[in-house]
Amino acid sequence: MGTAEDTAAVHAEGIVKRYGPTVALDGARLTVRPGEAHALVGRNGAGKSTLVSVLTGMARPDAGRVTFGGAPAPGWGDTAAWQRKVACVHQKSMTVPELTVAENLFLGRLPGGRTIRWRALRERARELLAGYGVEVDPAARIKELGVEQRQFVEIARALSFGARLIILDEPTARLDAGGIDRLFGRLRELRAQGVAFLFISHHLQEVHELCDTVTVFRDARHVLTAPVPGLAEDALVAAMTGEAAGPTRQRPRGARPAGEPVLRTRGLTADGYFAPLDLTVRAGEVVGLAGATASGTTAIGETLVGLRAPDGGRITVRGRPVRTGSVPHALAAGIGYVPEDRHREGLVPGRSVAENATLTVADQLGPMGTVLPARTRAFARRMISALDIRTTGPDQPVSGLSGGNQQKVVIARALAREPAVLVAVRPTNGVDVKSKDALLGVVREVADAGSGALIVSDELDDLRVCDRVLAVFHGRVTAEFAAGWHDHELVAAMEGLAAAAGEEAAPGPAGGGREPAPHTRTAQGTEGAAP
Numbered sequence: 001m002g003t004a005e006d007t008a009a010v011h012a013e014g015i016v017k018r019y020g021p022t023v024a025l026d027g028a029r030l031t032v033r034p035g036e037a038h039a040l041v042g043r044n045g046a047g048k049s050t051l052v053s054v055l056t057g058m059a060r061p062d063a064g065r066v067t068f069g070g071a072p073a074p075g076w077g078d079t080a081a082w083q084r085k086v087a088c089v090h091q092k093s094m095t096v097p098e099l100t101v102a103e104n105l106f107l108g109r110l111p112g113g114r115t116i117r118w119r120a121l122r123e124r125a126r127e128l129l130a131g132y133g134v135e136v137d138p139a140a141r142i143k144e145l146g147v148e149q150r151q152f153v154e155i156a157r158a159l160s161f162g163a164r165l166i167i168l169d170e171p172t173a174r175l176d177a178g179g180i181d182r183l184f185g186r187l188r189e190l191r192a193q194g195v196a197f198l199f200i201s202h203h204l205q206e207v208h209e210l211c212d213t214v215t216v217f218r219d220a221r222h223v224l225t226a227p228v229p230g231l232a233e234d235a236l237v238a239a240m241t242g243e244a245a246g247p248t249r250q251r252p253r254g255a256r257p258a259g260e261p262v263l264r265t266r267g268l269t270a271d272g273y274f275a276p277l278d279l280t281v282r283a284g285e286v287v288g289l290a291g292a293t294a295s296g297t298t299a300i301g302e303t304l305v306g307l308r309a310p311d312g313g314r315i316t317v318r319g320r321p322v323r324t325g326s327v328p329h330a331l332a333a334g335i336g337y338v339p340e341d342r343h344r345e346g347l348v349p350g351r352s353v354a355e356n357a358t359l360t361v362a363d364q365l366g367p368m369g370t371v372l373p374a375r376t377r378a379f380a381r382r383m384i385s386a387l388d389i390r391t392t393g394p395d396q397p398v399s400g401l402s403g404g405n406q407q408k409v410v411i412a413r414a415l416a417r418e419p420a421v422l423v424a425v426r427p428t429n430g431v432d433v434k435s436k437d438a439l440l441g442v443v444r445e446v447a448d449a450g451s452g453a454l455i456v457s458d459e460l461d462d463l464r465v466c467d468r469v470l471a472v473f474h475g476r477v478t479a480e481f482a483a484g485w486h487d488h489e490l491v492a493a494m495e496g497l498a499a500a501a502g503e504e505a506a507p508g509p510a511g512g513g514r515e516p517a518p519h520t521r522t523a524q525g526t527e528g529a530a531p
């Protein structure tokens with residue numbers, strides 16, 4: 001007769017969930033109170049996503065119970081009843097991209113029997129969105145929206161079903177600073193109206209910014225629930241890892257002797273994305289390319305690896321020209337690639353960890369005889385240990401790995417060919433704090449062994465491992481920072497404030513020493529980086 005349970009937005013206890021030999025949840029529990037912003041954190045594979053599946057009626061637990069406001073959770077398969085209780089906004093959209101906002105809002109509950117009055121539907125959609133303070137055109141197709149607007153539509157949709165608990169699974173992963181501010185602002189307003197949030201994130205500073213309570217899962221079990229204020233980050237990391245927290249951050253390195261250029265671009269440009277770029281990455285060097293979501297940095301990365309054809313300029317690897325606009329040629333030339341979107345460009349779900357870790361191009365999937373299983377497995381074993389991949393072994397299908405562990409397999413695969421230069425776009429996206437260090441350490445080792453690395457990211461932790469960082473704003477390199485930069489300098493440069501900040505930020509020679517773009521504070525206004 002726990003009163004806490006009776007009033008809880010959601011209460012779960014004794015939850016057990018097995019996938020074959022894997023115990024994903026082992027007697028796990030969680031209580032979220034109405035109006036609470038509750039963080040759920042844990043290392044990759046700790047069981048967070050599995051709990052979300054159980055709390056949303058997507059997975060049936062082997063044992064345990066879930067209640068909403070003290071009442072038992074809806075029956076298995078009663079989707080409509082679950083939707084009235086809880087919704088999850090995933091990193092991957094759960095909306096239908098080809099349909100309009102209005103259609104998505106009323107999907108599954110369109111008035112049946114007679115013809116649909118689209119104009120009236122759009123009007124209702126407009127009212128519904130306005131009611132939640134969301135300014136999105138109901139006639140726009142979902143695929144035309146940015147991540148931020150799409151998430152707001154999903155939140156509004158959940159609330160309109162009556163849900164008073166919303167689960168956010170790494171909602172900030174693809175938002176820039178302005179987008180995160182607006183999302184958090186909206187969440188705070190909704191909380192004041194009694195809506196509860198369960199917030200899953202690997203960004204502990206966001207947990208501090210948004211949440212009042214945090215729960216830590218480790219190895220399929222609940223290990224801690226505590227108020228966020230007053231909880232030291234060390235204690236949180238210790239709860240996640242089960243070890244006393246050591247120095248988790250990479251220490252910035254001083255200038256180190258760099259070797260011959262391994263990657264060079266001259267006048268490389270893509271119209272509407274980035275201005276002519278002269279970039280040099282030397283052997284032994286890790287170079288960072290820092291920029292907000294639409295700064296053009298991702299397009300630069302994609303061009304280097306052949307995914308995007310440039311409108312001008314040249315790329316050379318160890319002095320040899322690379323045919324641009326071709327992934328196979330870039331790979332053959334020695335450019336390794338860690339893509340941003342592992343779901344789309346990353347993995348073959350049904351194949352094993354070992355196969356995915358070693359198959360660099362899709363056409364190698366055909367004749368499996370060309371791959372030596374023993375070598376493949378030996379390499380996979382090495383990577384499983386170096387990158388701390390949580391798996392039952394090299395033969396496990398990657399579809400059975402947690403999201404963060406899948407990302408590590410993508411990185412293993414890029415390393416399998418021993419590239420001359422590794423290009424990694426936001427490599428630690430979705431990776432837990434402890435694994436981040438391991439993974440960035442591996443990138444460092446690749447450089448120490450004589451290759452070069454380029455890290456394209458707006459995550460300061462990713463960039464800390466770099467020997468130097470080039471800040472990109474609106475498609476141009478606006479500043480260069482040697483290791484040892486201060487967070488605020490680099491953040492200012494990414495937001496286009498390098499000159500205004502006026503600190504040490506010399507115009508980057510790699511960018512041709514151009515002036516910073518004449519923009520003032522517009523972190524969120526990076527709309528396409530047209531030079």
Ligand SMILES: Nc1ncnc2c1ncn2[C@@H]1O[C@H](COP(=O)(O)OP(=O)(O)OP(=O)(O)O)[C@@H](O)[C@H]1O
Binds near residue numbers: 047048050401
């Ligand atoms: N469909 C599945 N089949 C087999 N194993 C699975 C499946 N889904 C999850 N698992 C396993 O369950 C465990 C928990 O995974 P889960 O996805 O819940 O972790 P997580 O905490 O969300 O991790 P991440 O931070 O990487 O997203 C992992 O060991 C994973 O390999």
